[in-house]
Amino acid sequence: MCYSQDSFVSSRATYYGSPECLGTPTGACGYKEFGSILNGGEVSGVSYKLFKDGVGCGACYQVRCKYPPHCSADGARVVVTDHGEGDHTDFILSNRAYNKLAIPGQAEILFSYGVVDIEYRRIPCQYPGYNLMFKVHEHSRYPNYLALIAIYQAGVSEITAVELWQEDCKEWRCMRRAYGAVWDLPNPPEGAINLRFQVSGSKWIELKSLIPSDWKTGATYNTAIQLD
Structure with a gap:
């Protein structure tokens, strides 16, 4: 599946909890502990269509929610480290990533919803100072x-x-x-x-x-x- 870096796709997102608000060290991509801290812990599990039997591991997406005035303009930029689906969701975000969906002071409202309508697009991953x-x-x-x-x-x-x-x-x-x-x-x-x-x-x-x-x-x- 191809994604234009200019076009967004509508979907839904939820979140999973962890004591440190980071990613999970048991994600389906196999990154182990590295997967919990990658991208500052702003990571996500994705649906089967984005996971693509593991080919989608490591892909980066911009995810932003659709609940004005609670949502930030840029949303979250996440790295795929896991596979998981909720209530018709394409993303199960770490707490840190889900928090980025909201403008300052409004995150608690989004967390209370549990699942939110979002739009997302594939973006290039960036690791300044690191080679593959x-x-x-x-x-x-x-x-x-x-x-x-x-x-x-x-x-x-x-x-x-x-x-x-x-x-x-x-x-x-x-x-x-x-x-x-x-x-x-x-x-x-x-x-x-x-x-x-x-x-x-x-x-x-x-x-x-x-x-x-x-x-x-x-x-x-x-x-x-x-x-x-």
Whole structure:
């Protein structure tokens, strides 16, 4: 599904609670604790049509409500970290993001509604000072099982495939989308690993020796590039 950065789509939004008003560390995208603090905790779970089996993880949206005079003009700018649907909603916002829908002093009114009419549009993600990185997911087990997740993914491009180079076979091996934004592969190649990924279903970007031979669970590896 394509979204113009100029046009808004009408929908509904609600919120989920957390003690710190941040995102959830158990989101369906697999970001773990990073997903609770990403974008200052202004994150959201989205409906199936926006989640897109995990392809929509990491996408950014501008969401604003439609209850004048309570709603702010800009609303909230959120990053997708989870999948979830409420009462005909496309967004389940963190408390911090839901609070941004209101003008100062009016948030309590919006919270009392529980669900609000909104409009949203896809916008480019921005991470000033950060390149795209691949993190070795917490589920990885060296050296027999490697799972990766992309973080600080800017722009509006989507990663639709990830492959690792198997030197002894002279072929690219496809990683499986395990769930959300997590890609995995049992018995990964030995030595430093060349990785390539497909952007929005067409362009391939190759990264040589991105993952070192002694990769570690939880480590992040800088691609030195950023997406558009």
